[in-house]
Amino acid sequence: MDDKKEKLARFGIATKGFVYCLIGVLTTMAAIGMGGKATGSSGALESIAGGTFGKILLGITVVGLLGYIFWRMIQAFEDPENKGSDFKGIARRTGYFFSGLFYGFLAFTAMEILMGSQSGGGSGSNETIVAKLLNQSFGQYLVGGLALVFFGKAIYQWYRAFSDKFKSKVKESGLDQKARDLLINSGKIGYISRGVVIAIIGYMTLRAAITASSSQAGSTKEAFHFIQNEFGTFLLILIAVGLFAYGVFMFVKARYRRMVSV
Structure with a gap:
């Protein structure tokens, strides 16, 4: 390049x-x-x-x-x-x-x-996509498949957080110890937080598939509201800080x- x-x-x-x-x-x-x-x-x-x-x-x-x-x-x-x-x-x-x-x-x-x-x-692009899919033949199945994609992506984020491959790539980068520690820690926290948000988007998408209602779907904004309403403000702050850490990463x-x- x-x-x-x-x-x-x-x-x-x-x-x-x-x-x-x-x-x-x-x-x-x-x-x-x-x-x-x-x-x-x-x-x-x-x-x-x-x-x-x-x-x-x-x-x-x-x-x-x-x-x-x-x-x-x-x-x-x-x-x-x-x-x-x-x-x-x-x-x-x-x-x-x-x-x-x-x-x-x-x-x-x-x-x-x-x-x-x-x-x-x-309302978020995810809700728009879900609405279009629900209008197709077998729309609920298509939206259910989309939910599985989100769940798979969430699992992959968590895998990356704890993967030895992720850590070994950082260690092979030639950075000094302080920079390596920053990269590993911010990456791990960020991947975990991203995984949580994506999993919740997957849950909301699956809910839309079951109810055949696109209003049940949502994107990141709705996932934040879900976290705060169901689990409280403290967890929302932790997730938000984790996404900031991902940005640093x-x-x-x-x-x-x-x-x-x-």
Whole structure:
């Protein structure tokens, strides 16, 4: 990968970290009554636009999101990390593709907010997707399948948190002990928190499949409300701090991860 492409990819990874840090900060502030709001990615983008120099910062964020999409598509199609073409490799690369697709929708949302045609917030893209699926033949089964995808992703996040492979990659990065400890600890906390949020989104999606009602589904924002209503504010704060830690993890990855040439 040439220098310009590598810088764009690193900037993209850092931008993902920035969005997660913002989600963590806004949700923590809302939970402790200091303003803010329990929100997902779209709401975080809206909050950027409303701040000082908001349009400029949001424009920079759009560029960063495009950089992250660029990196995910390289991982999916050019396979610089040699994931391979067996079942496991194809599954990983397909995951990279859909991750890039998700951040493509997020970048599009950011551009809509930037141009003033979208106010952010809303009911969440997951509810919209569920509503469309329920209108299809065997819609409830399709939504049930989507719920299983979320559950699988949640389990994978928890696996990453405790995986020796994750720790060994950090140890092989050539970082000093302090940086390695920061990367491992922030990554572990972040993966656990992401897994919890994704599992709850999966539960809400399964609930929508059983009831055949898209209003029962939800995205990150609704998952935060569910955590607070069912388990209390303290757990919501822990999850929000965990997502902030994941953002820190992405910042460190952006700086230190090895970019394999393609």
